[in-house]
Amino acid sequence: xxCPFCEHRKTRVVDKREGNDVKTIRRRRECxxxxxxxxxxxxxxxxxxLVIKKDGRREIFDRAKLRGxxxxxxxxxxxxxxxxxxxxxxSEAELRKINASEIxxxxxxxxxxxxxxxxxxxxxxxxxxxxRQFADLSDFEKELSKLSKGLKNK
Amino acid sequence: xxCPFCEHRKTRVVDKREGNDVKTIRRRRECxxxxxxxxxxxxxxxxxxLVIKKDGRREIFDRAKLRGxxxxxxxxxxxxxxxxxxxxxxSEAELRKINASEIxxxxxxxxxxxxxxxxxxxxxxxxxxxxRQFADLSDFEKELSKLSKGLKNK
DNA sequence: GCTAAAGGCACAATATATTGTGGTCTAATT
DNA sequence: AATTAGACCACAATATATTGTGCCTTTAGC
Numbered sequence: 096x097x098c099p100f101c102e103h104r105k106t107r108v109v110d111k112r113e114g115n116d117v118k119t120i121r122r123r124r125e126c127x128x129x130x131x132x133x134x135x136x137x138x139x140x141x142x143x144x145l146v147i148k149k150d151g152r153r154e155i156f157d158r159a160k161l162r163g164x165x166x167x168x169x170x171x172x173x174x175x176x177x178x179x180x181x182x183x184x185x186s187e188a189e190l191r192k193i194n195a196s197e198i199x200x201x202x203x204x205x206x207x208x209x210x211x212x213x214x215x216x217x218x219x220x221x222x223x224x225x226x227r228q229f230a231d232l233s234d235f236e237k238e239l240s241k242l243s244k245g246l247k248n249k
Numbered sequence: 250x251x252c253p254f255c256e257h258r259k260t261r262v263v264d265k266r267e268g269n270d271v272k273t274i275r276r277r278r279e280c281x282x283x284x285x286x287x288x289x290x291x292x293x294x295x296x297x298x299l300v301i302k303k304d305g306r307r308e309i310f311d312r313a314k315l316r317g318x319x320x321x322x323x324x325x326x327x328x329x330x331x332x333x334x335x336x337x338x339x340s341e342a343e344l345r346k347i348n349a350s351e352i353x354x355x356x357x358x359x360x361x362x363x364x365x366x367x368x369x370x371x372x373x374x375x376x377x378x379x380x381r382q383f384a385d386l387s388d389f390e391k392e393l394s395k396l397s398k399g400l401k402n403k
Numbered sequence: 404g405c406t407a408a409a410g411g412c413a414c415a416a417t418a419t420a421t422t423g424t425g426g427t428c429t430a431a432t433t
Numbered sequence: 434a435a436t437t438a439g440a441c442c443a444c445a446a447t448a449t450a451t452t453g454t455g456c457c458t459t460t461a462g463c
Binding site: 096097099117118120122133134135136137138139140 | 250251253271272274276287288289290291292293294
Binding site for chain 3: 110
């Protein structure tokens, strides 16, 4: 742990207790160079992200909710729970990498869509239609007809 | 560290590396009960708080900025750097305890003011006038005359 | 102006984390 | 299709953190 005062890279733990939240660990550390003390918190990896919905309202990113939407799109389709969990995991990781504090729900939809598309075209179309990823109705119909042609050719 | 899956209280560290940010530690932990693994991050205590300014604009809470304002108010007054640091520390701790994501700058002003008042009346008046803690000019004058009477009686 | 709650500090016996090295896997890139 | 970067995993030797206990100080609530 780097000292926040002098940037030195060696510190020692002086005390460790449970944080305010039972799910966090608070440590008191001391820099081995400058001797100053500071506090750190260890927490489970979280994604604190405000999702901007189409109507402009914001709500906290909810992994379970995202998963729910995907499950619905995959009803009676050959997509396993494991597949879905993987899509959620990967999308969440992608969101984490972006490191934004807010994001348009549409962007999240796109992340799921690009993964779902590789797995099952029907699920993908269902999901995309819910997330209204198509600019207008003609785009949607175009996508549908492309899909039905593709299926016939198999 | 509590297991996020089964809530068990015993986990072991399986791996520990530097986080993306050099200032964080990433640990991979394993629950001793259910065996599932998860990731945690240890970071230096921070205060991520949006300060709502009088004109409605928001900006990230900045400890150095707050300290600067206090220093200005204490110019040529018998208030030590240590005193000021203590006021900043305590106010910051108070803000942390509130645990809000946004706060009116006025509220922060009040926290500083109640501490500064105990230390030095002149500094307090200067600081309060900058933060416009008085509803109108008459309040300000009232405060000033109270103060000057108090000083004469000593 | 008392009391409780929280954070900070210290210490000593014990248990656990850390470090380096290196392999695997996947996603993104070229 | 090959390459790179990041996360994950494993292991073994070493160094460090953790736990309990208890005391002090400060702030908040009565």
